[in-house]
Amino acid sequence: MKELVLLVVLLLVSVGTTLEKEFNDRYHEDQQIETEEYDFYNFTLPSDFHLGVSSAAYQYEGAWDEGGKGESIWDRYIHTYPEAIADGTNGDVAADFYHKYKEDIKRVKDLGLDTFRFSIAWPRIMPTGLIDSVNQEGIDFYDDVINEVIKNGISPMVTMYHWDLPQYLQDLGGWTNEIIVDYFEDYADVLYSYYGDRVKLWLTLNEPTKGVDGYGGNVTGLGYAPNVSAAGIGTYLAGHTMLKAHARAYHLYNNKYREFQKGRISLALETFWYEPQDSNSESDHEAALQAIEFNLGWFANPIFSKEGDYPTVMKKRIAENSYQEGYLKSRLPQFSTEEVKYIRGTADFFGLNQYTTNRATFGENGPSPSYTRDTGVTLVAPSDWPASETSEWEKIVPKGLRKVLNYIKDRYGKKWEIVITENGFIDDGEIMDSQRIVYIATYMIEMWKAMYIDGVRVVGYMIWSLLDNMEWTSGYRSRSGLFHVDFYHPDKIRTPKKSTELVKTIAKTRRIPEKYVDHVKELDQLEFHNYS
Template sequence: TGKGLSIWDEFVHRTPSPIAEHSTGDIACDSYHKYREDVAILKYFGAGVYRFSLSWSRILPTGRVDYINWARVQHYNDLIDLLIANNIEPIATLHKWDFPQPLMDIGGWTNDEVISHFVNFAHLAFRTFGDRVTKWVTFNEPNALCFWGYLKGTLAPGRRGIEDGKRCVHNVLKSHAKSYRLYDRVFRPHQHGKVGVVIFTQWYEPKDPGNPSHVKLAEFAVHIVWGLLASPIFFGKYPDEYETFLRLLSQKQGTLSTPLQFSLSEAAELRGSWDFCGIAHYTTNLVEPTNPSHDSGGISDPLGIKLSSDPGWPGGGNTSSNWGFYVVPWGFRKMLNWIKKRYGNPPIYVLENGYQAHPEDGLEDHDRVEYHRSYINEMLKVVRIDGVNVQMYAAWTLLDSFEWGDGYTINFGVVAVNFSDPDRQRTPKLSGSFLKHVFMNNGFPR
């Protein structure tokens, strides 16, 4: 009641529908109403943390602080209190793409005005929930948000253009930095919490490791996908590869686009605006050069990058989002070591990692069990053998739900949801039982 429209409400109801099978997320797994049952499942699994998102549109229906929906604020208070009562640490995400439509009507993240509205939302959240929430994620996968929502237009809000994508990245970064400094200045002295960002990561492996051009291109790809957001937050500036990235993108359109610049004060505000390094990681691709004129619809095409996979890699089922999903656990280890080497071994929170499957695969999801077993094993290796400072791991996701442009045709959950049942019955899968044993032992049984 009282929720404002978000960009995803608008996006999924477009005609023609951009979502597989024309489905919407209007109800989805309905965790909003069934959170008590979901917390009970978390307790049964022995989960130590639970990351959830605050819906900006629920709390501030217009996106502004002109009206606060206190009934929805109470919902999050109840959830947080219930988690703590069950010895589960709450981790709150401020922005997981649930962006208020009224602010989209003035340009969304392309409009500098939105920065102050986000900081106001962050201030309200810190003030209201920060006495119990001590770990905060300002933005979830802002690189994916800006790439797919503003540059390519395949996800909400469905904008398409280099300048839109570029300005989205710039304003999201400034919003994060201002929110971080707000917490640092006003709330940290008595709340003693931590603030970071979760950045989407994907490992890019040179197809021919003996070919210098393949090696250079793979390194370039990681610097763009990861470093475009991480470099400003760590070092106060965009990576050197950013200018080349924009030049290659704009050449195809016959235009010229150069990086936006941070002022000295903005760079100072950004530099070091992290208490932990949050990552979301799923898969790996092989990289080799290709003709930039080739276009299969991905960002890599105009960059002269061809992505592929090894025929021996499991997985890889295509989805409507055109994301080939491959099970490559050693790529996870390489990605974590890459961050250690180039970013000074920061404390890493792995806050998304999971396996893409289909509802018809049923409850005996052996492939998902093997995915989590192999990826967690590689993560333990980087901690115990490589000395990487990984401090937290969270599996994505607890429940089957609405996934991007794929709707309900794919799932990541370790708990099945019956979407044909109005009550959205939950049933733990084999993978849930596996993770329960991992959580009980804080790793694999000895």
């Protein structure tokens, strides 16, 4: 049996090398990023461009045990391990959006934005996650939210799953159990049937690469819910199930709802951009590409590529590592030919969450087995790149967004429209949030360049986030909102930050104020490879 696995690995190496050379040649040729002066005032955002803000149920709503809601994996996890959260807090109340949604939706309107992205909590709709537990109070709550959004002249963009799996389903194995595909289809069916007449933009999953972290990404202790210690195994099993669940929800919509609801469906995929550690090293160039294939490509390739299935480099490396570790087959599950076809093309646009950039070089990290070790890449965030004072991982590298957008166009084809479903900045919550202002303006300018110079079909941009919120394991120490929230006041008082003025200006004029172009020029002085 091991001989058979070795043969498969050798075949993948051969195919992978050929494809990698062809891809590198094409990518290097296509990635001509122009740097000439550009008059941004020649263009404004199109009238049908989606400009808005994003949010998520667990991070915003609170009311964790109100209105018939069931327990989620994050409820169970934080109540069991409060020490997992940096400041010892939880999302039991969070920003109290559950009771304040009307005033918060009004804030979106007052900013002049046209789209509000929010997620629906699966356990609020189905406390156990099963079709026989539909909760009418939960149905009514989101019905009211959607109606309020539309009443304010805003388009709802709804995420079905933003990591808050019903605990009952986790007791069955969670995303590592493929029975969840059936249950997710039932859940999607309920959402389409109740809300599809008004919701025209759906995201099935948010950041599945992070959503699987709780099934094996926590290699050093407490991390993300549900905190299952199955590094290098649970991560891939959960991801495999998520891809099947996404495809099932997409086909359900196609077969049952699309003809008369006429909505659009995708999922929100997150990625850093990766630069070579040494811009003169061909090896580091390959490491940077390998990093993005393991991150973005893990879930994008099966859906958006012409060939479908996982990236070749993932299949090759994980099979090779699995064999060396004594496994009889790859830890990365395989799709059948029929499954590859079923999953491929199951999106109407490309949803992208993008925040920052890292440098990459080849190197072995993490325990064996683990996803980190399988990537075969060491990531380094240069200390001289500007960064958030609160979150060192978030370097302010706006050109990275342009690079990712071009990568998607070149790797997956020009036909895909892209909605930037999250882009935002973390700080400590100051009202005069000057770093956030520069961040939003400069990243939007790079988006502009991708649209008007490079021909990338970007059709939407969502700022993370409207409000300060429960930032998962960081608790309330990390703040990402356009509005400050006083989490220690019983009324969770909201105060607009300085960045709201910038957002209002952009929303009104559909342009970036010219003064921020100089900030882009300054940030462009960072050593940065153009793949030219």
